Amino acid sequence: MFAGDMHSPIYNCITGQYMATTLFPSSTLLVPASLKEANPITRNSSSxxxxxxxxxxxxKQLHCDMMKKGLLCHKPASNLNKLIASSVQIGTLESLDYARNAFGDDDGNMASLFMYNCLIRGYASAGLGDQAILLYVQMLVMGIVPDKYTFPFLLSACSKILALSEGVQVHGAVLKMGLEGDIFVSNSLIHFYAECGKVDLGRKLFDGMLERNVVSWTSLINGYSGRDLSKEAVSLFFQMGEAGVEPNPVTMVCVISACAKLKDLELGKKVCSYISELGMELSTIMVNALVDMYMKCGDICAARQIFDECANKNLVMYNTIMSNYVxxxxxxxxxxxxxxxxxxxxxxxxxxxxxxxxxxAQLGDLSVGKSSHAYVLRNGLEGWDNISNAIIDMYMKCGKREAACKVFEHMPNKTVVTWNSLIAGLVRDGDMELAWRIFDEMLERDLVSWNTMIGALVQVxxxxxAIELFREMQNQGIPGDRVTMVGIASACGYLxxxxxxxxxxxxxxxxDIHVDLQLGTALVDMFSRCGDPSSAMHVFKRMEKRDVSAWTAAIGVMAMEGNTEGAIELFNEMLEQKVKPDDVVFVALLTACSHGGSVDQGRQLFWSMEKAHGIRPHIVHYGCMVDLLGRAGxxxxxxxxxxxxxxxxxxxVWGSLLAACRKHKNVELAHYAAEKLTQLAPERVGIHVLLSNIYASAGKWTDVARVRLQMKEKGVQKVPGSSSIEVQGLIHEFTSGDESHAENTHIGLMLEEINCRLSEAGYVPDTTNVLLDVDEQEKEHLLSRHSEKLAMAYGLITTGQGIPIRVVKNLRMCSDCHSFAKLVSKLYNREITVRDNxxxxxxKEGFCSCRDYW
DNA sequence: GTAGGGTTAG
Incomplete structure (x- = not known):
């Protein structure tokens, strides 16, 4: 790979220096034989x-010779017209400048309409829309009347820079001059409106046209496809066939790319067979569109086959397949x-x-990455911002932060993308602090900058x-998009x-944010975690497409509820819809069985994984099974x-067994599991806590003390239990025995009242949940101040009758709080949801959805 | 003279 490049001087990560050698010597000027003196130029030959x-x-040389011989003048159809046309044709920025300078002359001769048209076209195709518009204005000032050739060029220029208001004025001029009947002008207007996001206006124009050709149809098809209305694009294509208009290769490229955008393989194949029906030959641009379509629709093998079979692959085709592979x-x-x-x-x-x-960057292949960097430098490609941004990203992902920063420092035109690449790299590197600082100091932030930071905050x-940052974004008047909402949905879910x-x-x-697969899945998961299964399923049912992740999220909803039957029903529905299960969906399924206590179904699913679906169980599935069996005793x-x-x-796996031992009070087995666990993961806080809890509930206080001492020696601390409740958009958090809340007194009184009413109803606190060796009265007191109880009491105070109370807890809910919540739901006639970890x-009405199995 | 394929960061 890059045989010659590997040993060439390349970027030095340490010194930050790089040396570029020139691969191509600058091309020497070739003087055509006809230019030599032996063959003197005349007016005709020079033309x-x-x-x-x-x-x-x-x-330039020719121009010079012609000037000497006085062969240039401003008469119509003169050589000056040809000079400008030729210069524009060459198409570089320099040649455009040259044409512009040759334009007028010092004698006050006026540039011709032809010259203006030529140069406007040149500016349009070079993307210099503003220059084209300026030239048009100058033309009007000079009193030159535009013609039907001017407008397509000018409108193309307006499209390129999305100059809507200028284009609309041009439209006005077109109408004034009575040129709306010109099919080229109308086609250009359709294209212009579509590009500026006003495809409906383009459609209106199209509908009003007396005569349409294949370009009119193609422009509109492409307009729909480019505005995310690919379905309309494809249906317009078939309407075009019905109207008896033959598509050409450009039309085919547009419609194939519409199928690619829809990721609709079947539709793409339908279009392919339509091509054969018409007997159209596949041109290179069509083959390229097909490769792209198959790739985007996920049929990578088909794409590769077409690619491999194509005899005359051009640069774009290579680039197409490569970017899709990326x-x-x-x-x-x-x-x-x-x-x-x-x-x-x-x-x-x-x-x-x-x-x-x-x-x-994806492979972490620093070696080829460096060679590529060298190639870029030798060929002078680094001036293109995208390339340098990609290089920064690559060095960052290869762990070469220094090299990335050096490239960053050397970039003359840092764009917002450059800063974003750097921030994303720092976030991946775990340097949130620096990422934050850079984000704060950025002069220009775009949506991706915000999304990167929101995503980063969710990740950590x-x-x-994350939500606070989103609020700030709102204050600055920046609306979020799909990606923002995925992050925010995730944050909401966890909170x-x-x-x-x-x-x-x-x-x-x-x-009007489009809910795609990813966002839909995030919303399902969000509602699931917020304890609102019906909203979760409502979102799920409205999703247009569902992949295995979406189904997994829905099955996760059932798992949260411990609804095994619901989970299995969804799973069967998924299989019916020919969605291939993966390993993750089985985790959700087994979790559902575990929470529902459905041992038989769990066993059955577990064994079907490999036999029926060819998925070998991973360690996590064994963990689920141990949990399922253990929980069931x-x-x-x-x-x-x-x-x-x-x-x-x-x-x-051992942790699951240990947790099961706690539930079923098997001290001996717990001891064994804890030993295994300590060997494997001595740092795990959970083991010590669980083991100490097991000893505590069996009343073995000396063992509790021993474990606690070990914890202290190892510096591990029990994660404090905390519960939160959202009241009027604000989140109130309570830890166990918390007295810091502003409404502490009210909460205390409320708890006393609850306890009184509960005692009358026959409630006896289950003090085996208190893990300290203190007297019974003290245990009751500690128990009554568990964080979820505080949160529930606060909820009763602050929310009106009939409003459900929703509490989120960071650890598992204890059995006493569970009984407490059941009774509160009955005596206070309130629905209560507690989501634990x-x-x-x-x-509701004294019962829990888990049917006391959890 | 009008329409078209490949383009970095979240």
Missing amino acids: KLLVNCKTLKEL HHEWASDVLVILDEMLQKGPRPDKVTMLSTIAAC SMFEE GALDLAKWVCTYIEKN LLEEAVDLIQSMPIEPNDV NRYHFF
């Missing part, structure tokens, strides 16, 4: 020579294609290098901060903030399973 000029240097994270295939390209294909350009560098579990969650949904509707079977596992059991409990 032909002008048209055939391929480089600016050639043109998006599918098939980075090693990118390098395989690159190899082929270097051997027998066109020379890699900046787009090729962009994909290559992105692939190196700073959920409140269990249902009011906020509902607000998120309203926000999405109000701002089948401790021996759980131990048998552990002993028969083909994989070495890990701390999670495992599942949620929905209390």
Whole structure:
């Protein structure tokens, strides 16, 4: 790979210096034989020579000779027209400037309409829309009347820079001049409106046209496809066929790309068979569109086959397949294609290098990454911002922060993307502090900057901060998008903030944010975690498409409720819809069985994994099974399973067994499991806590003391239990025995009142949940101040009758609080939801949705 | 003269 480049001087990560060698010597000026003195130029021969000029240097020399001989003048159809046309044709920025300078002359001769049209076209195709518009204005000032040729160029210029109001004025001029009947002008207007996001106006124009050609249809098809209305694009394509208009290769490219955007493989295939029906030959641009479509629709093998079979692959085709491989994270295939390209294909350009560098970033391939960097430097591609941004990203992902920073420092035009790449890299590097600082100091932030930071905060579990940042974003008038909402939904879910969650949904509707697979799944998960299964399922049912992750989220809703039947029903529905199960969905299923106490179904699912679905159980599935069996009291079977596992059991597996021992009060087995656990994960806080809890509930206080001492020696501390409740959009958090809340007195009185009413109803506190060796009265007191009780009491005070109380707890709810909540739900006629770190409990009229099994 | 394929960061 880059045979010659590997040993070339490249970027030095340590010194930050790089040396670029020039691969191509600057091209020497080729003087056509006809230019030599032996063959003197005349007015006629020079005109032909002008048209055939391929480089600016050639043109300049010719121009010079013609001036000497006085062969240039401003008469219509003169050589000056041809000079400008030729210069524009060359198409570089320099040649455009040259044309602009040759334009007027000092004698006050006016540039012709033809020259204006020529140069406006040149500016339009170079993307210099504003220059084109300026030239148009100048033309009007000079009293030159535009013609039907001016407008398509000018409108193309307006489209390129999305100059809506200017284009609308141009439309006005078109109408004034009575040119709306010109099919070229109308087609250009359709394209212009579509590009500026006003495809409806384009449609109106299209509908009013007396005569349409294939370009009119194609422009509108492409307009729909580009505005995320690909369904309309494809249906318009078939309407076009019905109207008897033959598509051409450009039309096919547009419609195939619409199928690609829809990721609708069936539709794509339908279009393919339509091509064969028409007997159309596949041109290179069509093959390229097909490769792209198959890739985007997920049929990578089909795409590769077409690619491999294509005899005349051009640069774009190589770039297409490579960039798609990058998006599918098939980075090693990118390098395989690159190899082929270097051997027998066109020379890699900046787009090729962009994909290559992105692939190196994914693979963490520093070696090819460096060579690519060298190639970029030698070929002068680093001026293109995208490339440098990709290089920064690559060095960051390869763990070369210094190298990334050096590239960053050397960049003359840092864009917001550059800063974003750096921030994202720092976040991945775990340097939140620096990422924050840079984000704070950024002069220009875009949506991605905000999304990166919100995502980063969610990743490090700073959920409140993530929501706070989103609020700041709102204050600055920046609306969130799909990606923002995925982050915020996730934060809401973890906080269990249902009011906020509902607000998120309203926000999405109000701002017309498209709920795609990812966002839909995030919303299902959010409502599930907020303890609102019906909203979760409502979102799920409204999702347009559902992949295995979406189904898993829905099955997760059932798992939270301990609804095994619901989970299995969903799973069967998923299979009917031909969605292939993966390992994760089985985790959700087994969790559902575990929470529902459905041992038989769990066993059945577990064994079906490999037999029916070809998925070998991972360690996590064994963990689920041990949990399922253990919870149901089948401790021996759980131990048998552990002993028969083909994989070495890990701390999670032993942890599940230990938790089961606690529930079923098997001190001996608990001791064994704890020993195994301590060997595997001595740092785990949970083991000590669980073991100490087990001893405590068995009244073995000396053992409790021993474990506590060990914990102290090892510096591990029990995670304090905390519960939160959302009241009027604010989250109130309580820890066990917390007296810091402003309403502490009220809460205390409320708890006393509750306890009185509960005692009358026959409630006796279950003090085995108190893990300290203190007297019974003290135990009762400690128990009565558990964080979830404080949160429930606060909820009763602050919310009106009939409003459900929702509490989120960071640890598992204790059995006493469970009985307490059941009775409160009955005596106070309130629905109460408690989501703990495992599942949620929905209390109503004295019963819990978990049917006391959890 | 009008329409078209590949482009970095979340």
